Amino acid sequence: MTRHVVTQFLASDGQEDRLRTALEAMIEPSLAEPGCLAYQPYADPNDPSRMVLLEEWTGPEALHEHFATPHFFHVRDVLVQILTEPTVIKRLVPA
Numbered sequence: 001m002t003r004h005v006v007t008q009f010l011a012s013d014g015q016e017d018r019l020r021t022a023l024e025a026m027i028e029p030s031l032a033e034p035g036c037l038a039y040q041p042y043a044d045p046n047d048p049s050r051m052v053l054l055e056e057w058t059g060p061e062a063l064h065e066h067f068a069t070p071h072f073f074h075v076r077d078v079l080v081q082i083l084t085e086p087t088v089i090k091r092l093v094p095a
Helices: 017-025 025-030 061-065 070-082
Strands: 003-010 036-044 047-057 088-092
Touching: 003 061, 017 025, 017 036, 017 047, 017 070, 025 036, 047 061
Parallel strands: none
Antiparallel strands: 003 047, 003 088, 036 047
């Protein structure tokens, strides 16, 4: 069963460009993973410090494997430095 993931980010003041760059750098390697169907960050047009990431995976195993990739570990380490609050992650399945 496909999994959709919605993650919300809030960058610290002055870190908006780093957040955008970090998330955009994840697109290509994530889409290259066998179970990744979609991976797209979106910016809030009214608040550049807020971004949302929409992902679609073939199933929980693919998502679990994604969390073990070098590019995920790298972005996780970057996000710890630039976010003002913890990410909000929603894992969704079709109703």
